[in-house]
Amino acid sequence: MSRPNYDRDRGLALLTMMERIRAFERTAEQAAVRDQLVLGAIHLSIGQEAVAAGLVGALRRDDLMVSTHRGHGHTLAKGADPAAMMKELLGRQGGCCGGKGGSMHIADFGVGMLGANGVVSANITIGAGAAHGVKLLGDDRIVVDIFGDGAINRGPFLEGLNWAAVFGLPVLFVCEDNEWSATTRTADMTAGDGAGARARAIGLPVEVVDGNDAEAVADVARSLVARVRDSRAPAFLHARTFRQGGHTYFDPASYRSADDTAARIASDDPIDRQRAALGAAGVADADLDRLRSDAEAEMAAALEAAKAAPFPDADQTFTDVQDIGAPEAAA
Numbered sequence: 001m002s003r004p005n006y007d008r009d010r011g012l013a014l015l016t017m018m019e020r021i022r023a024f025e026r027t028a029e030q031a032a033v034r035d036q037l038v039l040g041a042i043h044l045s046i047g048q049e050a051v052a053a054g055l056v057g058a059l060r061r062d063d064l065m066v067s068t069h070r071g072h073g074h075t076l077a078k079g080a081d082p083a084a085m086m087k088e089l090l091g092r093q094g095g096c097c098g099g100k101g102g103s104m105h106i107a108d109f110g111v112g113m114l115g116a117n118g119v120v121s122a123n124i125t126i127g128a129g130a131a132h133g134v135k136l137l138g139d140d141r142i143v144v145d146i147f148g149d150g151a152i153n154r155g156p157f158l159e160g161l162n163w164a165a166v167f168g169l170p171v172l173f174v175c176e177d178n179e180w181s182a183t184t185r186t187a188d189m190t191a192g193d194g195a196g197a198r199a200r201a202i203g204l205p206v207e208v209v210d211g212n213d214a215e216a217v218a219d220v221a222r223s224l225v226a227r228v229r230d231s232r233a234p235a236f237l238h239a240r241t242f243r244q245g246g247h248t249y250f251d252p253a254s255y256r257s258a259d260d261t262a263a264r265i266a267s268d269d270p271i272d273r274q275r276a277a278l279g280a281a282g283v284a285d286a287d288l289d290r291l292r293s294d295a296e297a298e299m300a301a302a303l304e305a306a307k308a309a310p311f312p313d314a315d316q317t318f319t320d321v322q323d324i325g326a327p328e329a330a331a
């Protein structure tokens with residue numbers, strides 16, 4: 001579909017970021033499955049890249065972000081170094097968290113990424129807290145707080161949105177709705193009209209977007225980010241997307257129809273859609289292919305750097321970690 005006044009540079013930037021995210025995750029998957037080098041589970045966001053690329057592209061580097069267990073794409077889009085991320089997944093020195101956090105606790109404060117989180121929904125109140133901190137400091141940053149559709153059925157969803165509304169906090173809540181909560185279809189366990197309706201009931205302005213259309217996500221993100229920054233009040237985005245793979249890299253997703261999944265991937269892949277948009281705007285296939293091969297080469301190099309990095313020294317085991325108790329007592 002050709003669009004009038006199409007911004008090719010933005011379109012290419014969106015595709016570049018989506019290709020980088022997918023290449024990072026395919027490479028991490030290889031490192032986990034083929035090489036058995038990844039420590040702990042990883043949750044891939046393959047099929048959801050347009051949300052990360054469109055959303056985070058609208059942020060400033062000093063804006064803050066809080067993410068979930070499925071947060072590689074958000075973290076990369078926020079500006080984290082893929083080699084440091086890969087080292088983190090492999091538990092190596094030089095990882096974003098010194099190799100001690102792993103995929104589900106990946107963070108890079110240098111680019112405003114306050115952390116992934118393995119506790120479903122917990123990041124909603126953490127994001128509200130970060131926004132309260134920004135309010136108290138009195139600067140013009142905003143917080144983007146991303147969570148899954150399963151998270152809206154836990155208490156922190158109500159607590160975080162309510163707190164942000166009552167105190168007038170600069171936070172954009174984003175429900176990245178991939179239709180599944182681990183092995184359960186979210187629609188089967190969610191009463192009422194879902195995420196947006198609940199946010200509206202608390203008084204937040206709500207937008208719903210096709211989360212597999214990177215251009216649409218970028219447009220709505222630009223307007224919502226500006227709104228939150230100017231109003232210093234919360235807003236809500238419901239981005240509808242689809243998780244193409246299993247819940248974790250080792251989940252074969254046998255609880256859903258493989259044929260349905262294949263049909264969805266064939267008709268609604270965000271990278272294919274963005275390539276089509278750019279092709280319609282006159283970008284040659286060879287140029288689009290080069291973006292992909294560049295991304296693959298970048299992430300292969302990140303994996304090699306991670307493999308070459310040493311593990312943290314044993315005498316660092318209890319530095320930079322919380323709740324260490326009294327390890328000497330256990331000796």
Ligand SMILES: Cc1ncc(C[n+]2csc(CCOP(=O)(O)OP(=O)(O)O)c2C)c(N)n1
Nearest residue numbers: 070118119120148149150151178180181182
């Ligand atoms: C409090 C809590 N309950 C259960 C789990 C186990 N768990 C991990 S991910 C997940 C599903 C989350 O679904 P959603 O929020 O939609 O995110 P998605 O995995 O689809 O990205 C569950 C139940 C957990 N990590 N934390």
